[in-house]
Amino acid sequence: MSAGAAVVAIAVAGVALHVLPREFEPPSRAAESLAPAPFADLVDRVGVSRDGAAVTGDLDGAGNSLSAQTLSAAGWLPGGRVTVLGAPVDLPSYGPGRPDHLVSQGQRVRLEESRLRSVTLLTTAVRADDLDAPVLGDGRVVYADGAEEEFTLSVPDWARGPAADAVLTLPYANTVTGFGRVGSVRLYARTVPVDPLREVSHVVLPRAPVGGDIHVFAVEGTPVGDGWVGTWSRSASALLEVGPWEDQTLRLVVRTSTGGATARIRLDNTFATRAVTVGAASLALRGDRAGTAGAAVPLTFGGGSGTVVPAGAQVFSDPVALRLPANTEVLVSLHLPERVTSAPVHHAAVDTSFTSPAGSGDQTLDTTGEPFTGHVAQWPFLTGLEVLGAPGAVAAVGDSLTDGVGATRDAHTRWPDVLSERLAAQPGLPDLGVLNAGVAGNHVASDAYPGEGLATTAAGVSLRHRFQRDVLAQNGVDTVVVFAGINDLRWGTPAREVTAGLDEVAALARERGLRVFVATLAPCGGERLCTERVERERQEVNAHLRERATAPDSVYDGVWDFDRVLRDPADPTRLLPAYDSGDHLHPGDAGFRAIAESVDLYALVGG
Numbered sequence: 061m062s063a064g065a066a067v068v069a070i071a072v073a074g075v076a077l078h079v080l081p082r083e084f085e086p087p088s089r090a091a092e093s094l095a096p097a098p099f100a101d102l103v104d105r106v107g108v109s110r111d112g113a114a115v116t117g118d119l120d121g122a123g124n125s126l127s128a129q130t131l132s133a134a135g136w137l138p139g140g141r142v143t144v145l146g147a148p149v150d151l152p153s154y155g156p157g158r159p160d161h162l163v164s165q166g167q168r169v170r171l172e173e174s175r176l177r178s179v180t181l182l183t184t185a186v187r188a189d190d191l192d193a194p195v196l197g198d199g200r201v202v203y204a205d206g207a208e209e210e211f212t213l214s215v216p217d218w219a220r221g222p223a224a225d226a227v228l229t230l231p232y233a234n235t236v237t238g239f240g241r242v243g244s245v246r247l248y249a250r251t252v253p254v255d256p257l258r259e260v261s262h263v264v265l266p267r268a269p270v271g272g273d274i275h276v277f278a279v280e281g282t283p284v285g286d287g288w289v290g291t292w293s294r295s296a297s298a299l300l301e302v303g304p305w306e307d308q309t310l311r312l313v314v315r316t317s318t319g320g321a322t323a324r325i326r327l328d329n330t331f332a333t334r335a336v337t338v339g340a341a342s343l344a345l346r347g348d349r350a351g352t353a354g355a356a357v358p359l360t361f362g363g364g365s366g367t368v369v370p371a372g373a374q375v376f377s378d379p380v381a382l383r384l385p386a387n388t389e390v391l392v393s394l395h396l397p398e399r400v401t402s403a404p405v406h407h408a409a410v411d412t413s414f415t416s417p418a419g420s421g422d423q424t425l426d427t428t429g430e431p432f433t434g435h436v437a438q439w440p441f442l443t444g445l446e447v448l449g450a451p452g453a454v455a456a457v458g459d460s461l462t463d464g465v466g467a468t469r470d471a472h473t474r475w476p477d478v479l480s481e482r483l484a485a486q487p488g489l490p491d492l493g494v495l496n497a498g499v500a501g502n503h504v505a506s507d508a509y510p511g512e513g514l515a516t517t518a519a520g521v522s523l524r525h526r527f528q529r530d531v532l533a534q535n536g537v538d539t540v541v542v543f544a545g546i547n548d549l550r551w552g553t554p555a556r557e558v559t560a561g562l563d564e565v566a567a568l569a570r571e572r573g574l575r576v577f578v579a580t581l582a583p584c585g586g587e588r589l590c591t592e593r594v595e596r597e598r599q600e601v602n603a604h605l606r607e608r609a610t611a612p613d614s615v616y617d618g619v620w621d622f623d624r625v626l627r628d629p630a631d632p633t634r635l636l637p638a639y640d641s642g643d644h645l646h647p648g649d650a651g652f653r654a655i656a657e658s659v660d661l662y663a664l665v666g667g
Contacts, residue, residue: 096170096262099162099279100152107161107275108154109234116157119218119275120186123236126245128154130230135335135370142373144227144249145533147180147282164197164213164274166267171281174204174259178282178572179252182227184245185215187272192220197266197274201252204259211252213266215274218245224511224521228372231333244512247277247372251528253572256284288324289450289536291316291384293495294406294439295526298515299331302440306399309423311350311414311432312392312442315472317480318493319386320447324377325359327394328443330404330529331511332371336441339366339397342424343382346389350414351429356393357382358425366395369441376446384447386484386491387472392442393424403440407518408500410464410474412437446535453493453536454479454664457523457565458543461582462498466646473649474498478656489665495537497530503548504561519547527565532572539664540569543579543622545601546645550589555600562605566615575666578616580605580623585633586644595633618663625658626651 109117109125117125128138131154136142139153152160164183171179185195194214201209216222219242223229226246233245254260260281266274292314323343329336341359344352359377361367369375384390414432416423423431456462456476464474480494501508501519508519520526523544531540542565545558566576580602584590602623609619626647628636635644639651647655 094168096168099169102167102169103152103159103162105161105163105275106157106159110156111234113156117234124242125234127230127232127234130232130333133334134228134230134372135368136228142370143375144182144373145180145251145529146374146535147178147251147280149180149182149278149280152277161275161277164265164269164276167265169263169265169279171260171263171279173281173283175256175284176254176260176281177256177284178254179263180280180282181213181250181252181276182247182278183213183215183250183274183276184218184247185221185269185272185274187217187220189271191271192217193271194221195269195272195274197269199266200264201254202261202264203255204261207258209254213250213269213274215248215250216246217272218275219243221246221248222507222511222525224507224509224525226372226511229333229512251532285535287448288446289318289320289448289493290444290453290495290534291318291320291447291450291493292445293497293534294443295497295499295520295530296328296330296404296443297407297499297518297520298404298509299402299513300405300407300438300515300518302400302403302405304399304401305396305415306418307397308418308420309393309395309416309431310436310440312394312436312439313346313411313413314390314392314442314445315477316384316386316388316390316445317495318447318450318453318491319384319388320450321381321383322379322448323382323384324379324446325392325442326374326376326444326446327367327369327441328374328404329369329371329441332402332404335368335370336400336403337366337368337396337398338441339395340422340424341377341395342393343380344391344393344427345384346391347429349429350391350432352391352427356391356425356427374443379448387481390445392445394441395422395424402514405438405440405518406443407438408460408463408465409438410467410469412470413439444534450493450536451490452538453495453534454539454541455495455497455531455534455537456541456543457497457527457531459498459502459547460500460646461546462496462543463500464496464498464652465500466641466643466648467652468649471649473652475652475655478653479659482656482659482661486661489661492665493536495534499526501547502544503551503553504545505548505553505557522561523565524561527568532568537574539575539577541577541579541620542566546581546584546598549581549594549597549601550584555597555604558601559604563615570615575617576615577618577620577664578605579620582622582626582647583633583635584645585631590645620659622655622658625654
């Protein structure tokens with residue numbers, strides 16, 4: 061497809077689309093008429109090349125290609141497997157002149173499994189023009205009973221698309237000469253929900269994408285759930301400078317919500333460009349400080365004591381038998397044998413964790429806590445703790461008011477903590493997991509952190525960009541609570557963009573069969589950035605949400621009025637003094653408890 065191809069612009073639902081002239085449409089009807097085949101049999105393009113080698117790959121029509129060296133450094137090895145968005149993805153066996161992907165032209169892809177909850181595509185795009193819009197294409201999921209469901213892929217350009225939305229950003233790409241380099245490039249993961257009650261026959265890839273080419277490197281089905289449910293989770297805020305840590309052990313303190321007798325952890329290397337090695341890991345109930353209550357149980361990964369977490373990917377430990385009671389502190393220990401100077405971290409932990417000194421080696425099985433003389437104020441790499449057999453989970457997503465800024469350190473008084481305690485104490489209600497996906501400073505509509513490089517802020521990528529990873533990919537989640545938007549208003553984003561972003565993520569959750577509750581924005585009068593303009597915009601957001609509560613076409617199952625709960629009746633523009641942590645923006649412990657106690661538990665669980 062020529063980079064200079066003329067385009068015709070049309071507008072669809074407020075998005076500027078660019079339709080290629082008919083003579084540029086690929087001859088894809090033949091591809092769509094063929095019998096479905098495994099993805100590996102359909103791969104026919106070379107988009108990866110070795111640094112310094114004569115050109116063997118061409119991803120963009122100009123001779124530029126992904127670098128095999130940067131992929132290898134990221135831990136994305138030829139023929140290897142990475143897990144992204146909870147889905148294991150088999151990578152192509154890339155090598156000199158070896159086909160490693162296809163250009164989407166209506167190919168029919170047969171999957172290994174037929175009972176699926178979703179289909180994940182590893183992809184990127186090349187636009188046929190200089191616009192920053194994504195390439196759009198409609199594909200189909202075809203079921204064994206003949207039913208079909210259409211889906212739309214929206215894939216950004218590999219060089220100009222947002223890193224915040226990418227699953228992997230590589231520092232450079234190779235040029236046609238093999239010796240030059242172009243700037244950072246990206247791969248994206250897109251997850252398509254499917255009906256878990258039907259058997260999938262095959263997937264039809266988009267036939268004639270609008271605006272350019274969609275390049276697909278893998279198509280994988282995620283089987284219907286295997287019983288894992290999150291009991292604790294945190295979202296990666298950004299890639300931050302740490303340590304340095306070298307040949308030492310981190311002992312991270314987390315707290316369960318729901319309980320279980322079989323557990324595993326999830327490690328993420330989000331935003332990174334290089335893989336990280338974990339030499340050993342363990343799980344234990346917490347005793348005093350960094351000491352354990354009982355033995356520290358060693359964890360394995362694919363049967364081995366350690367693992368390598370690829371950049372942009374995740375790793376789950378093997379299941380281990382350890383009874384974890386509800387609302388109980390747990391210690392997760394990670395030995396880092398190699399030097400680590402940066403890591404994806406959850407910044408505003410509000411809990412204190414521990415580290416042994418550099419060079420102290422593997423202390424993961426220590427029970428005394430004595431080797432752990434240092435403190436860690438964030439959660440690096442660890443993003444989840446899951447148990448088998450729990451009845452489901454609620455994901456609370458938002459900013460610092462969900463993350464717990466303003467709560468007493470190490471006291472577990474954030475509103476999702478209190479909500480979990482209420483569920484556990486209420487007879488007759490399921491003891492759901494309550495997962496905290498809050499990121500302090502986070503915005504709904506705009507990225508505070510671009511999603512690549514060392515961050516200068518820990519406020520993260522936007523809720524729109526992280527929702528797929530931090531909420532939709534969580535195991536066992538059937539209900540979402542969204543409490544976000546005040547930071548957008550404080551930093552100048554108009555109310556209409558906030559409500560559009562909230563409605564967008566709610567619609568994504570509803571498409572996947574999740575129930576969605578949204579909370580009104582709390583007042584912040586008296587805080588430096590909470591001007592009269594912010595108050596007017598806040599009222600506009602809240603009016604929109606309250607109106608949507610009763611709309612017949614609402615994307616929300618309910619609207620929770622946290623504004624009403626927290627505001628001062630004498631001055632509704634401010635927090636009630638008894639609930640104010642002191643900065644006029646964040647509630648304190650009493651305010652967080654008031655939020656949690658205002659939630660109708662029967663409505664929450666669908667009773």
